[in-house]
Amino acid sequence: MKTAEQSQSPGPRGRNVVLIGMPGSGKSTVGVLLARRSGRGFIDTDLRIQQAEGMKLQQVLERRGLDGFRRLEEETLRALRAERCVIATGGSAVYSDAAMTHLRSLGPVVWLDCGVDTLRRRIGEGGQRGMVRRPGLSLEQLARERRPLYERWADLHIDASAGSAEEVAGEIQKLSGKAET
Protein backbone atom coordinates (compact mmCIF):
# COMPACT_ATOMS: atom_id res chain seq x y z
CA MET A 1 0.00 0.00 0.00
CA LYS A 2 1.19 3.53 -0.74
CA THR A 3 1.96 5.90 2.14
CA ALA A 4 0.21 9.30 2.11
CA GLU A 5 3.50 10.89 1.06
CA GLN A 6 3.90 8.51 -1.87
CA SER A 7 0.36 9.02 -3.10
CA GLN A 8 0.77 12.82 -2.99
CA SER A 9 4.05 12.74 -4.84
CA PRO A 10 3.64 13.79 -8.47
CA GLY A 11 5.96 10.95 -9.46
CA PRO A 12 7.85 10.47 -12.72
CA ARG A 13 7.99 13.61 -14.84
CA GLY A 14 5.23 15.33 -12.83
CA ARG A 15 2.57 12.89 -14.03
CA ASN A 16 1.63 15.12 -16.92
CA VAL A 17 0.66 13.87 -20.35
CA VAL A 18 1.59 15.94 -23.42
CA LEU A 19 -0.46 15.64 -26.62
CA ILE A 20 1.00 16.38 -30.05
CA GLY A 21 -0.36 15.91 -33.57
CA MET A 22 -1.78 17.58 -36.63
CA PRO A 23 -4.53 20.21 -36.33
CA GLY A 24 -7.81 18.31 -36.17
CA SER A 25 -6.27 15.20 -34.62
CA GLY A 26 -8.21 15.93 -31.42
CA LYS A 27 -5.58 17.22 -28.96
CA SER A 28 -7.89 19.84 -27.44
CA THR A 29 -11.05 17.71 -27.44
CA VAL A 30 -9.46 14.47 -26.27
CA GLY A 31 -7.25 16.38 -23.82
CA VAL A 32 -10.18 17.71 -21.78
CA LEU A 33 -11.77 14.25 -21.67
CA LEU A 34 -8.51 12.63 -20.63
CA ALA A 35 -8.01 15.25 -17.91
CA ARG A 36 -11.50 14.64 -16.55
CA ARG A 37 -11.26 10.86 -16.53
CA SER A 38 -7.72 10.77 -15.06
CA GLY A 39 -8.17 13.45 -12.36
CA ARG A 40 -5.70 15.85 -13.96
CA GLY A 41 -5.86 19.52 -14.79
CA PHE A 42 -5.98 20.66 -18.39
CA ILE A 43 -3.79 23.12 -20.25
CA ASP A 44 -4.33 24.07 -23.89
CA THR A 45 -1.22 25.96 -24.92
CA ASP A 46 -3.12 27.74 -27.72
CA LEU A 47 -5.48 29.20 -25.12
CA ARG A 48 -2.47 30.32 -23.05
CA ILE A 49 -1.17 32.19 -26.09
CA GLN A 50 -4.59 33.73 -26.75
CA GLN A 51 -4.94 34.83 -23.15
CA ALA A 52 -1.44 36.34 -23.00
CA GLU A 53 -1.87 38.17 -26.30
CA GLY A 54 -5.48 39.24 -25.65
CA MET A 55 -6.70 38.14 -29.07
CA LYS A 56 -7.75 35.10 -31.05
CA LEU A 57 -5.05 32.78 -32.27
CA GLN A 58 -5.75 33.53 -35.93
CA GLN A 59 -5.17 37.24 -35.18
CA VAL A 60 -1.90 36.44 -33.40
CA LEU A 61 -0.82 34.52 -36.49
CA GLU A 62 -1.85 37.33 -38.85
CA ARG A 63 -0.06 39.99 -36.82
CA ARG A 64 3.15 38.11 -36.10
CA GLY A 65 3.46 36.05 -39.24
CA LEU A 66 4.44 32.37 -39.28
CA ASP A 67 7.97 32.82 -37.89
CA GLY A 68 6.83 35.31 -35.25
CA PHE A 69 4.11 32.92 -34.14
CA ARG A 70 6.59 30.05 -33.95
CA ARG A 71 8.90 32.10 -31.73
CA LEU A 72 6.02 33.08 -29.45
CA GLU A 73 4.82 29.48 -29.26
CA GLU A 74 8.35 28.33 -28.43
CA GLU A 75 8.66 30.89 -25.61
CA THR A 76 5.24 29.94 -24.21
CA LEU A 77 6.02 26.23 -24.25
CA ARG A 78 9.47 26.63 -22.71
CA ALA A 79 7.99 28.67 -19.87
CA LEU A 80 5.26 26.12 -19.15
CA ARG A 81 5.18 24.63 -15.64
CA ALA A 82 2.71 21.86 -14.90
CA GLU A 83 1.94 19.10 -12.46
CA ARG A 84 -0.70 16.42 -12.97
CA CYS A 85 -1.98 18.04 -16.14
CA VAL A 86 -2.91 17.01 -19.63
CA ILE A 87 -1.18 19.47 -21.94
CA ALA A 88 -2.72 19.93 -25.41
CA THR A 89 -0.20 21.64 -27.67
CA GLY A 90 -0.75 23.35 -31.02
CA GLY A 91 0.11 21.26 -34.08
CA SER A 92 3.19 23.39 -34.79
CA ALA A 93 4.87 22.77 -31.39
CA VAL A 94 7.11 20.09 -32.92
CA TYR A 95 9.00 22.68 -35.00
CA SER A 96 10.88 23.75 -31.87
CA ASP A 97 13.49 21.36 -30.46
CA ALA A 98 13.85 23.52 -27.34
CA ALA A 99 10.10 23.51 -26.68
CA MET A 100 9.77 19.77 -27.23
CA THR A 101 12.77 18.96 -25.06
CA HIS A 102 11.12 20.91 -22.25
CA LEU A 103 7.68 19.33 -22.79
CA ARG A 104 9.26 15.89 -22.74
CA SER A 105 10.71 16.66 -19.32
CA LEU A 106 7.14 17.26 -18.08
CA GLY A 107 5.68 13.90 -19.07
CA PRO A 108 5.25 11.30 -21.79
CA VAL A 109 4.54 12.80 -25.20
CA VAL A 110 1.61 11.16 -26.97
CA TRP A 111 1.20 11.55 -30.73
CA LEU A 112 -2.41 11.57 -31.90
CA ASP A 113 -1.83 10.20 -35.35
CA CYS A 114 -4.65 10.78 -37.76
CA GLY A 115 -4.97 10.15 -41.52
CA VAL A 116 -5.46 13.15 -43.77
CA ASP A 117 -8.93 11.96 -44.87
CA THR A 118 -10.11 12.03 -41.27
CA LEU A 119 -8.48 15.40 -40.66
CA ARG A 120 -10.26 16.80 -43.74
CA ARG A 121 -13.60 15.43 -42.58
CA ARG A 122 -13.09 17.21 -39.25
CA ILE A 123 -11.58 20.54 -40.28
CA GLY A 124 -11.75 20.73 -44.08
CA GLU A 125 -8.52 22.02 -45.61
CA GLY A 126 -8.10 24.01 -42.39
CA GLY A 127 -8.34 27.42 -44.08
CA GLN A 128 -10.53 28.82 -41.32
CA ARG A 129 -8.23 27.65 -38.54
CA GLY A 130 -4.95 29.26 -37.67
CA MET A 131 -2.10 27.11 -38.93
CA VAL A 132 1.64 27.46 -39.38
CA ARG A 133 1.62 26.60 -43.07
CA ARG A 134 3.42 28.21 -45.97
CA PRO A 135 1.03 29.60 -48.61
CA GLY A 136 -0.03 27.00 -51.15
CA LEU A 137 0.83 23.97 -49.00
CA SER A 138 -2.06 21.48 -48.82
CA LEU A 139 -3.07 19.75 -45.61
CA GLU A 140 -1.65 16.54 -47.07
CA GLN A 141 1.72 18.16 -47.83
CA LEU A 142 1.81 19.68 -44.36
CA ALA A 143 1.08 16.28 -42.80
CA ARG A 144 3.88 14.69 -44.85
CA GLU A 145 6.33 17.42 -43.86
CA ARG A 146 5.50 17.09 -40.15
CA ARG A 147 5.23 13.32 -39.83
CA PRO A 148 8.97 12.78 -39.10
CA LEU A 149 8.80 15.47 -36.41
CA TYR A 150 5.83 13.88 -34.64
CA GLU A 151 7.59 10.52 -34.92
CA ARG A 152 10.77 11.97 -33.50
CA TRP A 153 9.20 13.49 -30.39
CA ALA A 154 6.55 10.88 -29.52
CA ASP A 155 7.00 8.51 -26.60
CA LEU A 156 3.64 6.95 -27.44
CA HIS A 157 1.76 6.65 -30.72
CA ILE A 158 -2.05 6.49 -30.83
CA ASP A 159 -4.42 6.03 -33.75
CA ALA A 160 -6.59 9.09 -33.15
CA SER A 161 -9.05 8.27 -35.92
CA ALA A 162 -10.11 4.95 -34.41
CA GLY A 163 -13.09 5.61 -32.18
CA SER A 164 -14.79 8.52 -30.49
CA ALA A 165 -12.85 11.22 -28.63
CA GLU A 166 -13.83 9.50 -25.36
CA GLU A 167 -12.46 6.18 -26.63
CA VAL A 168 -9.21 7.79 -27.75
CA ALA A 169 -8.90 9.37 -24.29
CA GLY A 170 -9.40 5.93 -22.72
CA GLU A 171 -6.70 4.44 -24.93
CA ILE A 172 -4.22 7.17 -23.97
CA GLN A 173 -5.03 6.68 -20.29
CA LYS A 174 -4.22 2.98 -20.59
CA LEU A 175 -0.99 3.49 -22.50
CA SER A 176 0.36 6.48 -20.58
CA GLY A 177 -0.36 4.71 -17.29
CA LYS A 178 1.82 1.80 -18.43
CA ALA A 179 4.55 4.16 -19.65
CA GLU A 180 4.83 5.89 -16.29
CA THR A 181 4.91 2.84 -14.04
Ligand SMILES: Nc1ncnc2c1ncn2[C@@H]1O[C@H](COP(=O)(O)OP(=O)(O)O)[C@@H](O)[C@H]1O
Ligand atom coordinates in the same frame (compact mmCIF):
# COMPACT_ATOMS: atom_id res chain seq x y z
N1 LIG B 1 -11.93 10.94 -31.97
C1 LIG B 1 -12.70 11.85 -32.57
N2 LIG B 1 -13.79 11.46 -33.26
C2 LIG B 1 -14.55 12.36 -33.92
N3 LIG B 1 -14.34 13.70 -33.92
C3 LIG B 1 -13.28 14.15 -33.23
C4 LIG B 1 -12.40 13.26 -32.52
N4 LIG B 1 -11.42 14.00 -31.96
C5 LIG B 1 -11.68 15.28 -32.29
N5 LIG B 1 -12.79 15.38 -33.05
C6 LIG B 1 -13.37 16.62 -33.64
O1 LIG B 1 -12.40 17.15 -34.53
C7 LIG B 1 -12.36 18.56 -34.46
C8 LIG B 1 -10.94 19.02 -34.14
O2 LIG B 1 -10.62 18.64 -32.81
P1 LIG B 1 -9.61 19.46 -31.92
O3 LIG B 1 -9.68 18.88 -30.56
O4 LIG B 1 -9.84 20.92 -32.03
O5 LIG B 1 -8.22 19.10 -32.61
P2 LIG B 1 -6.77 19.74 -32.38
O6 LIG B 1 -6.76 20.41 -31.04
O7 LIG B 1 -5.84 18.58 -32.46
O8 LIG B 1 -6.59 20.70 -33.53
C9 LIG B 1 -13.41 18.97 -33.42
O9 LIG B 1 -14.59 19.33 -34.07
C10 LIG B 1 -13.61 17.71 -32.60
O10 LIG B 1 -14.90 17.62 -32.06
Ligand SMILES: O=C(O)C1=C[C@@H](OP(=O)(O)O)[C@@H](O)[C@H](O)C1
Ligand atom coordinates in the same frame (compact mmCIF):
# COMPACT_ATOMS: atom_id res chain seq x y z
O1 LIG C 1 -0.64 23.11 -36.60
C1 LIG C 1 -0.51 24.35 -36.60
O2 LIG C 1 0.24 24.93 -37.39
C2 LIG C 1 -1.29 25.14 -35.61
C3 LIG C 1 -2.31 24.53 -34.94
C4 LIG C 1 -3.19 25.25 -34.00
O3 LIG C 1 -3.55 24.37 -32.94
P1 LIG C 1 -4.34 22.99 -33.11
O4 LIG C 1 -3.34 21.94 -33.53
O5 LIG C 1 -4.91 22.72 -31.77
O6 LIG C 1 -5.40 23.17 -34.14
C5 LIG C 1 -2.51 26.47 -33.43
O7 LIG C 1 -1.52 26.15 -32.51
C6 LIG C 1 -1.84 27.32 -34.44
O8 LIG C 1 -2.83 27.98 -35.15
C7 LIG C 1 -0.90 26.55 -35.38
Ligand SMILES: [Mg+2]
Ligand atom coordinates in the same frame (compact mmCIF):
# COMPACT_ATOMS: atom_id res chain seq x y z
MG1 LIG D 1 -6.22 22.36 -30.32
